[in-house]
Amino acid sequence: MQADSPLLDRQTEFLLHWAMEAVPVPIMIVDATATFRCWNRACERMLGIGAEHVLRRSIEEREGFNVHALWLDYLRWVFYDDRKSIQAHFENAQPVKSVPGAWQATIQLPCGDDIRDVELYAAPIRNGSGEFLGVFQTIRDLRERKKLIDQLLHAQKMETLGTLVAGVAHEINNPVNLLLYNIPLFEKLWQDVLPVLAGRVLPGETHRYAGLPVAFLQENMPALLSDMKFAVERIARIVSGLKSYSRFGDPSEKKPFSLNEAVENALRLAQTTIRGRRIVSRVELADDLPPLVGSLHSIEQVVLNLIVNAVQAIDHSQGRIDIRTDVRSDGYMVLTVADNGKGIDPSIAPRIFDPFVTDKQDKGGTGLGLSVSYNIVRAHGGTVRFRSQPSAGTMFQVLFPVGERKPIRRILVVDDDPLIRDLLSDVLISNRSCTVEEAASGIEACIRLGAFHPDLLVIDLFMPEMNGLEVCRIIRNDPEFRELRILVITGHSSHASLDEIRRMQRTDVLFKPFDIQEFLKKVDKILSE
Numbered sequence: 106m107q108a109d110s111p112l113l114d115r116q117t118e119f120l121l122h123w124a125m126e127a128v129p130v131p132i133m134i135v136d137a138t139a140t141f142r143c144w145n146r147a148c149e150r151m152l153g154i155g156a157e158h159v160l161r162r163s164i165e166e167r168e169g170f171n172v173h174a175l176w177l178d179y180l181r182w183v184f185y186d187d188r189k190s191i192q193a194h195f196e197n198a199q200p201v202k203s204v205p206g207a208w209q210a211t212i213q214l215p216c217g218d219d220i221r222d223v224e225l226y227a228a229p230i231r232n233g234s235g236e237f238l239g240v241f242q243t244i245r246d247l248r249e250r251k252k253l254i255d256q257l258l259h260a261q262k263m264e265t266l267g268t269l270v271a272g273v274a275h276e277i278n279n280p281v282n283l284l285l286y287n288i289p290l291f292e293k294l295w296q297d298v299l300p301v302l303a304g305r306v307l308p309g310e311t312h313r314y315a316g317l318p319v320a321f322l323q324e325n326m327p328a329l330l331s332d333m334k335f336a337v338e339r340i341a342r343i344v345s346g347l348k349s350y351s352r353f354g355d356p357s358e359k360k361p362f363s364l365n366e367a368v369e370n371a372l373r374l375a376q377t378t379i380r381g382r383r384i385v386s387r388v389e390l391a392d393d394l395p396p397l398v399g400s401l402h403s404i405e406q407v408v409l410n411l412i413v414n415a416v417q418a419i420d421h422s423q424g425r426i427d428i429r430t431d432v433r434s435d436g437y438m439v440l441t442v443a444d445n446g447k448g449i450d451p452s453i454a455p456r457i458f459d460p461f462v463t464d465k466q467d468k469g470g471t472g473l474g475l476s477v478s479y480n481i482v483r484a485h486g487g488t489v490r491f492r493s494q495p496s497a498g499t500m501f502q503v504l505f506p507v508g509e510r511k512p513i514r515r516i517l518v519v520d521d522d523p524l525i526r527d528l529l530s531d532v533l534i535s536n537r538s539c540t541v542e543e544a545a546s547g548i549e550a551c552i553r554l555g556a557f558h559p560d561l562l563v564i565d566l567f568m569p570e571m572n573g574l575e576v577c578r579i580i581r582n583d584p585e586f587r588e589l590r591i592l593v594i595t596g597h598s599s600h601a602s603l604d605e606i607r608r609m610q611r612t613d614v615l616f617k618p619f620d621i622q623e624f625l626k627k628v629d630k631i632l633s634e
């Protein structure tokens with residue numbers, strides 16, 4: 106991009122340049138000599154054509170600037186107002202009423218190796234006396250908008266389906282209840298009637314009722330009735346599950362309920378999804394959970410979403426899903442759903458709780474499951490977090506504060522060995538209420554300190570480039586980090602640098618090898634001081 110008009114002072118020119126480069130919308134400006142004067146970075150990205158091929162070249166110059174004929178035609182049209190020759194291409198072009206001379210058209214444009222539906226907007230640039238200086242133009246990719254509209258329609262369909270399911274479940278409920286009450290009555294009746302029927306049969310005679318011999322009925326009828334009872338109970342369970350699933354979580358509902366009950370109900374609903382797949386599910390529910398207050402049905406929905414996601418993520422035949430509830434000593438009640446599936450795609454992991462983020466478009470996924478779940482959990486005063494590794498699995502945790510709420514601690518883990526870094530982070534996240542960030546070197550640690558402001562820094566002593574001691578020195582000399590606690594981890598118990606570290610304030614050392622409990626105890630002790 107260039108904006109070197111003598112009309113602009115250098116500072117304005119710089120600001121304009123910066124703004125054009127920073128804006129994520131493709132913008133181009135062609136001047137009155139039909140020469141490109143601006144081709145911002147978003148333009149380069151979208152069209153796959155570097156600014157160096159375009160700037161200061163006339164739109165007629167094709168050499169080195171591989172642009173589609175339509176594109177040139179379009180510019181000619183906007184530029185010379187040569188509408189007739191290209192009208193065929195831009196049947197849908199519309200003047201923009203609010204801006205004199207501006208046009209908007211939806212066209213197909215070559216973007217790199219792709220042809221995309223885009224919306225072009227072009228407006229003439231004129232100076233104060235109305236003199237024509239050039240054309241300002243933006244391009245809008247319509248794919249995202251189309252995708253959002255499709256997803257919205259799909260979500261609306263799902264909502265309608267939810268209402269339908271609720272209606273059907275309600276209708277089935279009454280007949281199912283009828284069966285549920287009457288089958289036990291029949292069982293009792295059968296016990297009373299059986300001796301009467303048997304007494305009517307004379308020795309040596311084979312009397313039949315409903316075509317079946319009395320001896321057969323005597324032997325099999327109790328089992329038939331109990332199978333019927335079992336089947337009806339199953340229908341009742343499914344209906345009750347569907348009813349609670351389709352009912353949208355009412356934040357005004359504030360009744361005490363057990364997290365375990367929500368898990369059990371969700372598990373029942375999930376059985377149809379789990380069954381038939383080679384997945385072993387292990388459930389460990391703590392029996393001393395305090396009650397949660399809110400909507401049981403909404404929390405069921407959260408658990409169900411997590412379980413279904415876990416099932417869908419398992420793409421091999423040795424699937425495992427662990428579901429656990431417990432109360433931790435730090436005052437949080439935790440639900441954990443962990444799987445050994447394919448892991449969350451790193452490209453979507455940062456947006457996982459946003460609506461419509463999904464990798465299951467082709468399988469009917471809406472990408473709403475986690476966003477709805479997140480909102481429900483937040484409405485109950487809790488939070489959701491996850492940890493995932495490609496090809497290894499994912500662990501989601503839902504945390505609800507119980508009793509006294511303790512502040513969530515921030516911990517920065519620094520180690521050049523990714524295995525140790527991940528292990529320590531995992532252990533902290535799974536066992537303590539804390540937010541963890543990681544850094545792979547001393548330099549990265551220093552960069553993150555300012556933005557993350559941790560309460561505790563867990564740092565390896567020996568790392569290439571900048572080691573743990575150097576980082577500690579920087580921190581202890583910076584008043585901004587006076588309160589920051591440091592835990593230095595090292596396998597060398599008698600290294601010279603340890604003396605210096607031991608003399609530092611609020612700095613502890615833990616020697617490798619250590620076991621995880623020892624590590625957690627040390628972290629707790631440091632943070633409670």
Ligand SMILES: Nc1ncnc2c1ncn2[C@@H]1O[C@H](COP(=O)(O)OP(=O)(O)OP(=O)(O)O)[C@@H](O)[C@H]1O
Nearest residue numbers: 414415418448449463464470471472473474475499
């Ligand atoms: N346990 C998991 N393992 C791997 N990826 C997961 C897991 N849970 C969620 N994801 C990823 O997060 C995305 C969003 O999940 P979310 O539940 O919000 O929507 P969805 O499952 O795609 O659609 P829907 O819930 O409407 O069926 C999923 O598409 C998937 O890519």
Ligand SMILES: [Mg+2]
Nearest residue numbers: 410414474475
């Ligand atoms: Mg889902």
